[in-house]
Amino acid sequence: MTYGASYLERAAAILGEIREKQGANIAKAADVMAEAIANGGLVHVFGSGHSVIPVLDIFPRYGSFPGFHPLLDPRLMWFNVLGPGGVRELLWLERQEGYISVFLRNFKLLGKDVLLVFSHGGLNAAPVEAALEAKRLGLTVVAVTSLENHRRATATHSSGKKLADLADVVIDNCVPPEDALVEIDGLSEPVAAGSTVAVVAIAMALLSEVAGRLVKLNVTPKVFVSPNVAGVSPRHNEEVFEAYRELTDR
Template sequence: MSYTAAYLAKCQGLIETVSKQETQIRQVAKLFSASILAGRMVHVFGSGHSRIMVEEMWPRYGSFPGFNPIVELSLTFHNLVVGANGQRQAMFLENVTGFAQQILRNFDLSEVDTALVISSSGCNVVPIEMAEIFQSKDIKTVGIISKEHSEASISKKQDGKKLQDFCKIVLDSGAPVGDAMIKIEGLETPVSPGSTVGSCMIINCIKAELANILTQAGHPPKVLTAGAVIGAEKATEIFQAAYDEHAHRISKMYQKVGIESYVSKEK
């Protein structure tokens, strides 16, 4: 078997893992729909390469408003690798206690909101504290982890708790311990991670189930759609409408944040 075939076979296993979680995925979609139909948002966070899943949810073609993509560049800026803004700093910062609190201080959170936090290991401090803060505010939180990898890993949070300890529902990407899925002859360590593949499948399954719920509720989502599908004019119209809806939703996250002012008191 070629290494390409081997990797694709492993991905087939990821599909099977995700398919076994259909009931939980539909439960997640129902939770998220309650926030979106109420005019609020689903907060989505991931540090490191988990940022990929945040952007997979929104905004991109085939997605729709209702999500607050929280992407902190200091935790997700990878291309410089070394030097200023390098990976060492990013990996250090994602385990700084209190950083999550500073990020979420920017938002006027409500128990009507829901949240999705992605962390393959479920063991880094910032995503764990994100979920912990959400839980403390009665915000129902969903986690996406790699179950086998998380169980084999040690939490970097002082109390030893992991992301899944603060989540109402936990979904499993199916990736193995260490994430990389392919062993190469003559090479000591495996290559080719699987968590992105599994997690992106979960994201898009949630998205599909959620779009159905919103449509059945009489509020079909404004889906970012290519001009090649619906024509340039219609695509532009939906694009503008979707971004405007996002603006209307996100404005509520700042309206009464933090310390009151005469501005926040205005009707």
């Protein structure tokens, strides 16, 4: 088997494990998310570093809809490898206690809302403090993380908490702590990360489940669609953005 085929096989196995073992937790999370959106609340979505990727994908993305509210901070992403906006700064900042409580002051988080937090490791101050602040404000917290890493690792936050300790619903991404999946002959470290595939799939599964529940509740999601699809009104996506503004203008 080629190394590429090995990666695809491992990734497929992880997705299969998520489907088999995490379906009930995905459904439980979708229940609270749909209820929040149906009652005029929001599902705030947070991650730092590579965990920003599912946050970016859950809205606005073709096939997504308002109700999901990405909490984005360019300082918790990177726009460079070295130098300003580089990885070193990001890795330092996401471990600093106190920053996230300041960042979250930019948003109005209500008790009827949900916070969805993505973090493979579940240890850094950024995801832990996002969950702590959400719990303080009365939100329901959903965590997507590696439960194997949660079981193995020691908490690094001064609270003694890891992300999964704080969540009302925990979805295991089923990816090993080291993240990389492929062993190369002659190389001591594995390569090719698996968590991005896993968490984006979980995000899309949640999105799908929430949409189905909203329709059953007689709430029609305003779906963001590709303007290249035949028959789509030029006004359609403007209406999506207007719906998003109405939901987030608190």
